[in-house]
Amino acid sequence: xxxxxxxxxxxxxxxxxxxxxxxxxxxxxxxxxxxxxxxxxxxxxxxxxxxxxxxxxxxxxxxxxxxxxxxxxxxxxxxxxxxxxxxxxxxxxxxxxxxxxxxxxxxxxxxxxxxxxxxxxxxxxxxxxxxxxxxxxxxxxxxxxxxxxxxxxxxxxxxxxxxxxxxxxxxxxxxxxxxxxxxxxxxxxxxxxxxxxxxxxxxxxxxxxxxxxxxxxxxxxxxxxxxxxxxxxxxxxxxxxxxxxxxxxxxxxxxxxxxxxxxxxxxxxxxxxxxxxxxxxxxxxxxxxxxxxxxxxxxxxxxxxxxxxxxxxxxxxxxxxxxxxxxxxxxxxxxxxxxxxxxxxxxxxxxxxxxxxxxxxxxxxxxxxxxxxxxxxxxxxxxxxxxxxxxxxxxxxxxxxxxxxxxxxxxxxxxxxxxxxxxxxx
Amino acid sequence: xxxxxxxxxxxxxxxxxxxxxxxxxxxxxxxxxxxxxxxxxxxxxxxxxxxxxxxxxxxxxxxxxxxxxxxxxxxxxxxxxxxxxxxxxxxxxxxxxxxxxxxxxxxxxxxxxxxxxxxxxxxxxxxxxxxxxxxxxxxxxxxxxxxxxxxxxxxxxxxxxxxxxxxxxxxxxxxxxxxxxxxxxxxxxxxxxxxxxxxxxxxxxxxxxxxxxxxxxxxxxxxxxxxxxxxxxxxxxxxxxxxxxxxxxxxxxxxxxxxxxxxxxxxxxxxxxxxxxxxxxxxxxxxxxxxxxxxxxxxxxxxxxxxxxxxxxxxxxxxxxxx
Numbered sequence: 178x179x180x181x182x183x184x185x186x187x188x189x190x191x192x193x194x195x196x197x198x199x200x201x202x203x204x205x206x207x208x209x210x211x212x213x214x215x216x217x218x219x220x221x222x223x224x225x226x227x228x229x230x231x232x233x234x235x236x237x238x239x240x241x242x243x244x245x246x247x248x249x250x251x252x253x254x255x256x257x258x259x260x261x262x263x264x265x266x267x268x269x270x271x272x273x274x275x276x277x278x279x280x281x282x283x284x285x286x287x288x289x290x291x292x293x294x295x296x297x298x299x300x301x302x303x304x305x306x307x308x309x310x311x312x313x314x315x316x317x318x319x320x321x322x323x324x325x326x327x328x329x330x331x332x333x334x335x336x337x338x339x340x341x342x343x344x345x346x347x348x349x350x351x352x353x354x355x356x357x358x359x360x361x362x363x364x365x366x367x368x369x370x371x372x373x374x375x376x377x378x379x380x381x382x383x384x385x386x387x388x389x390x391x392x393x394x395x396x397x398x399x400x401x402x403x404x405x406x407x408x409x410x411x412x413x414x415x416x417x418x419x420x421x422x423x424x425x426x427x428x429x430x431x432x433x434x435x436x437x438x439x440x441x442x443x444x445x446x447x448x449x450x451x452x453x454x455x456x457x458x459x460x461x462x463x464x465x466x467x468x469x470x471x472x473x474x475x476x477x478x479x480x481x482x483x484x485x486x487x488x489x490x491x492x493x494x495x496x497x498x499x500x501x502x503x504x505x506x507x508x509x510x511x512x513x514x515x516x517x518x519x520x521x522x523x524x525x526x527x528x529x530x531x532x533x534x535x536x537x538x539x540x541x542x543x544x545x546x547x548x549x550x551x552x553x554x555x556x557x558x559x560x561x562x563x564x565x566x567x568x569x570x571x572x573x574x575x576x577x578x579x580x581x582x583x584x585x586x587x588x589x590x591x592x593x594x595x596x597x598x599x600x601x602x603x
Numbered sequence: 604x605x606x607x608x609x610x611x612x613x614x615x616x617x618x619x620x621x622x623x624x625x626x627x628x629x630x631x632x633x634x635x636x637x638x639x640x641x642x643x644x645x646x647x648x649x650x651x652x653x654x655x656x657x658x659x660x661x662x663x664x665x666x667x668x669x670x671x672x673x674x675x676x677x678x679x680x681x682x683x684x685x686x687x688x689x690x691x692x693x694x695x696x697x698x699x700x701x702x703x704x705x706x707x708x709x710x711x712x713x714x715x716x717x718x719x720x721x722x723x724x725x726x727x728x729x730x731x732x733x734x735x736x737x738x739x740x741x742x743x744x745x746x747x748x749x750x751x752x753x754x755x756x757x758x759x760x761x762x763x764x765x766x767x768x769x770x771x772x773x774x775x776x777x778x779x780x781x782x783x784x785x786x787x788x789x790x791x792x793x794x795x796x797x798x799x800x801x802x803x804x805x806x807x808x809x810x811x812x813x814x815x816x817x818x819x820x821x822x823x824x825x826x827x828x829x830x831x832x833x834x835x836x837x838x839x840x841x842x843x844x845x846x847x848x849x850x851x852x853x854x855x856x857x858x859x860x861x862x863x864x865x866x867x868x869x870x871x872x873x874x875x876x877x878x879x880x881x882x883x884x885x886x887x888x889x890x891x892x893x894x895x896x897x898x899x900x901x902x903x904x905x906x907x908x909x910x911x912x913x914x915x916x917x918x919x920x921x922x923x924x925x926x
């Protein structure tokens with residue numbers, strides 16, 4: 178095609194005119210939500226089973242269900258769209274770690290109790306259900322998946338170290354953090370170069386997640402200086418003092434090499450971490466097992482679906498999300514996308530009871546399922562992220578840089594008080 | 604030799620151009636030029652939409668408290684007061700400046716040397732030019748993943764070399780200085796080629812006679828480089844310095860991707876001692892991790908001020924040299 182200067186100019190003018198026209202006309206008629214028969218559903222890659230979503234689009238014919246996979250930083254895109262009040266999705270995924278920060282703005286979403294959600298409550302894990310609800314009981318998040326934390330370990334390495342190898346025995350012998358560290362001491366003695374855990378945060382985060390409180394309570398009081406946090410801090414330092422923590426940076430070749438060589442034979446991770454192991458160290462297939470974690474039960478991750486207030490047909494949307502997330506489809510979600518179900522009924526289904534060759538033929542649901550049901554109901558504050566970070570930063574300074582622990586704790590508390598004051602937390 | 608004329612590189616506009624004798628077109632009203640204004644309008648319209656309005660909004664936002672979704676609450680100057688006393692913000696400024704310095708100085712020097720080599724008659728010139736420019740158009744995310752491997756402690760390339768030389772391993776991504784060096788070397792690698800291409804363009808404006816004269820005077824290649832090339836290239840070097848300052852002070856993706864796995868569970872924390880937390884990274888942490896949008900906006904204006912100060916310093920430098 179020949180491009181003349183005049184032609185280019187003309188094209189430029191046409192584009193400008195179109196943009197200007199579009200701008201003025203759109204200015205008075207940008208729809209706040211979907212239009213026509215459309216019902217948009219926002220989720221992220223791997224957030225739902227694509228097959229189940231595809232089935233939903235053909236099953237629900239009263240509306241045109243438009244699933245959209247949003248790439249990049251999901252939360253900021255959702256916030257921008259909702260703040261802009263334009264093209265807001267009817268149904269949207271909410272990530273578990275962001276859930277607490279959506280709850281103060283529950284009025285932006287439909288209270289699912291008004292659509293009859295309470296009838297379904299029995300089918301879902303209680304602690305998960307409560308995570309999607311505000312303190313005054315409004316339900317905005319409907320449970321997708323969960324991340325029960327368990328103890329993944331290398332049976333071959335444990336055997337060499339003289340530690341128990343059967344999941345039940347491992348769970349029994351390493352039932353508390355103290356006993357787990359004692360096993361770590363034996364591991365360190367028998368296997369040169371091996372470490373129990375990758376870093377201090379692997380202890381700290383899991384101990385915090387096992388509790389029912391975090392850094393801020395329901396009355397907006399800072400509680401990060403209380404016993405439950407001090408205990409997590411002390412346990413992390415104890416592991417560090419005993420030399421059980423590696424200085425490996427996770428995600429680098431060092432981490433994977435250590436996993437493969439059996440120098441990091443113990444991983445306290447959420448159910449989805451099994452997928453990471455399979456992906457990163459495929460050669461260790463058959464050597465891993467899963468057991469209950471030491472010191473209690475914890476959750477890490479897992480998401481929700483919500484209906485925004487711009488949705489024009491909430492009843493229809495509710496029907497769609499409850500179908501997408503019923504026990505049968507949660508089982509499919511587990512098979513297709515490794516989403517661990519929030520519906521205990523799924524744990525009994527055949528597709529979830531397949532022996533896993535990566536775990537030496539173990540039926541891992543026998544460990545993860547009961548763990549999922551014992552997770553405590555915890556309060557998550559929208560200010561937890563801001564007020565937990567200084568403590569984790571300082572813990573890193575102690576374990577990685579050898580900072581004096583007392584000074585680090587004091588510094589963390591000083592930072593927290595300042596941030597709390599700024600955020601209106603007392 | 605030391606006072607070589609700078610005229611070939613910089614054209615100073617003389618007063619003669621707009622002299623009395625110049626033919627002027629008849630003055631036309633702005634409306635008379637509507638076609639031309641229309642032709643350049645797309646940029647300005649887009650800039651208004653996606654540049655100026657958000658900038659204005661962020662200023663408005665910095666006087667409020669907002670979680671990104673609910674109601675905005677007027678906060679007066681409190682966000683700025685908090686910013687001034689925020690040790691972590693000051694820490695992020697020093698991180699940024701240190702990383703910028705470690706990255707930029709070697710980068711400009713290597714780029715100049717590379718440009719001189721490219722400028723001399725070698726075969727496959729365009730292949731080299733392409734190769735030098737390639738890092739600049741490669742995704743930062745991909746580069747950072749590779750650099751994460753290069754700087755890993757036990758199996759990293761850098762430590763393999765150190766050990767080959769009989770030196771100790773360094774836990775690059777686990778120590779404050781190691782983190783800064785890793786980020787800086789990533790930036791150096793990415794931007795050296797870009798600056799080399801700009802230098803090359805500058806070099807090609809230096810007349811060959813000057814080099815011939817230097818050769819006749821008995822100057823070697825090193826002497827020629829420092830006595831002829833560098834002085835004549837000063838304006839171009841200052842230009843690249845300005846560009847590197849503006850980009851370097853806003854570094855974000857490099858530390859974010861490089862340190863996301865080490866970063867104390869927040870991808871914006873910057874590793875031990877927050878050593879890799881640049882100003883923009885801190886801005887992101889406050890805004891998107893903590894949902895403190897008002898404070899985030901105040902930080903953004905703090906960054907604006909700092910970049911502004913450095914731009915003024917640079918501009919003054921250029922002005923003085925040109926006198």
